[in-house]
Amino acid sequence: MARPRIVIVGAGFAGYQTAKTLSRSARGAAEIILVNPTDYFLYLPLLPEVTGGVLDPRRITISLADTLPGVRLVLGQADGVGVDARTVSFTGPEGERGELGYDRLVLAAGSINKLLPIPGVADHAHGFRGIPEALHLRDHVIRQVELADAAEDPGERVARLTFVVVGAGYTGTEVAAQGNLLTHALLSRHPRLAGTPARWLLLDTAKQVLPGMDERMAGTAERVLRERGVEVDLGTSVAEATGDGVKLTDGRFVASRTLVWCVGVRPDPFTAATGLPTTKGRLQVDEYLAVPGHPEILACGDGAAVPDPQHPGQPTPMTAQHAIRQGKLAAHNIAASYGVGTRKPYRHRDLGFVVDLGGWQAAANPLHVPLSGLLARAVTRGYHLTALPANRVRTATDWLFTAVSSRPGVQLGLVPGPAVPLDTDAPELIASRKDH
Helix, strand or coil, X not given: CCCCEEEEXXXXXXXXXXXXXXXXXXXXXXXXXXXXXXXXXXXXHHHHHHHCCCCCHHHHEEEHHHHCCCEEEEECEEEEEECCCCEEEEECXXXXXXXXXXXXXXXXXXXXXXXXXXXXXXXXCECCCCHHHHHHHHHHHHHHHHHHHHCCCHHHHHHHCEEEEECCCHHHHHHHHHHHHHHHHHHCCCHHHCCCCCEEEEEECCCCCCCCCCHHHHHHHHHHHXXXXXXXXXXXXXXXXXXXXXXXXXXXXEECCEEEECCCEEECCHHHHCCCCEECCEEECCCCCEECCEEEEEECHHHEECECCCCCCCECCCCHHHHHHHXXXXXXXXXXXXXXXXXXXXXXXXXXXXXXXXXXCEXXXXXXXXXXXHHHHHHHHHHHHHHCCCCHHHHHHHHHHHHHCCCCCCCCCCCCHHHCCCCCCCHHHHHHHHHC
């Protein structure tokens, strides 16, 4: 008999974990195919450290070929599912069209930047979801410091040294923390800028930093940021963005050349393209991660509305912690569908969260025990080293070198601006994918 074919769409936390678990349990009994636009899994939690000049980007890009033995990688952007024919269609990196048949399908396409209908944001803001965006933002920040050094107009200097981050969740908080430390290091190398400090603003409409999280953890993060000079402006957001600055919802205008958009994420447009039922943009699934009416299709991660047993009637939050567990469960339940074990419903226990604030600071609440300072820093880095599927020694080495030396302050010039649009679902970008 032919081996069953299992197709996994997406190599984020959920898809990668599904493929990893299946590669160990299937042991050649099934053909496992992973469809993904890149040949690596990106460890997103450490992306702010790439922008901050702490980590080489290769440390957080995990080779799929090296870490998923027995899994066939198909480079491409999935763009449709033929439910009746049991096929997945995709567009390859050079514009070639392709189609794959499947016996079991796992949809784990993940999420993209969440845009709000605010004038100018799509044109002037920097997104923060991938390596190109992180490297581009790093180059941009360094460039602004260098251009400020060259500027003769005091107003231009102030504007170029003003950096606005919208969204005080995990990503925005860590970007502001790392960015503040990076500009502090850069300014020390520019004597002409002595007395002109970099200004970082962190905005959010919520009432606290890290909204929805433990108040003690949020308080620690806000205190550290404020002590470093970051202006944490809560209850405020951007009303309009221009090339010269941003108008805030309270009427103020902040002259700036840098707007970083970290408001949140939404399901990848592929989720809607499947034609399967959705809830608020996320695929409907039962407690076993199966799409109703299609037991051969499972969905997990940010693009799936997995019922949260701890909060009946609500889906699980879009976090890596849930995505990893759901990926493991998807693999288990696929094996069960072939008679290996029995299906299990999704259950989870909140293990707590960690937020890296750079330097020697962090905030953490492992098992709901609030920590700060050096102890939280040790727990945070220990967690990341444990969670990284590879490159642990090299990552630890980068941390050590940064601790005892300075952050690199040169532009790489690798990523042009048009390559990292904030609106990754823009009509012109979709058209360009189809044309090539």
